[in-house]
Amino acid sequence: MEHSKVENLLVNYKTLEKFKRFKEYGNQELTMMEDLQNNIIENDSKSPFYGIYHGNNLIARMSLYEVNQEYDYYFEPSQDYLTLWKLEVLPDYQGKGYGKAMVDFAKSFNLPIKTSPRINSHGFWEKMGFIKAHYDMERDLGENPLIWLPEGVQEKELN
Structure with missing residues (x-):
């Protein structure tokens, strides 16, 4: 993997065009394009979207x-x-450490992280140190969440 820097993506129509190259897999996923369209206000507004550019x-x-x-x-x-949500790497760049770089960036905030993995992605998340969450099943919403804990943080045991 070449030098890769995770950066905050601007909320604008140029980013929306770049999102069109990505395809979501699994019918439980919402598209990030819808999220981006709903968040387009100002070019310089802080966005929850992060990415890695190659050129x-x-x-x-x-x-996030x-x-x-x-x-x-x-x-x-x-x-x-x-x-x-919705971590995705274009197919030609998968298996080259870009997904790990994105997760490591999220971990750098040193806060617990919750994710709802896509179908067939549990192995990736386990390699990244995520574990199945223990929580109130009534609040599950069909997510089957996985969590990552910074050192010293405990997960709840709710039964």
Whole structure:
């Protein structure tokens, strides 16, 4: 993998055009394009979208949202955490460390992370140190979430 830098993506129509190269797999996924269209306000607004460029081409992307501790059903004690959504690397760039670079970037915030993996991606998330969450099943919403815990953070045991 060449030098890759994860950067915050601008919320604008140029980014929307770059998103058209990505395809979502699995019918449970919403497209990031819809998220981006809903967030287009100003070119310089802080966005929840991050990506890696190879030259001028966006080759990897993800959404990263901070969740306030009052909505925390996963960690003990309750705290702010990140939700990592829709991590995707273009097929020609898969298996070259770009997905890991994106996850490592999310981990650098040193907050717990929750993700809902795509079908057939559990092996990737296990390699990244994510584990199955213990939580209130009524709040599952069909997600089957996985979590990553920074050192010293405990997950809740809800039965």
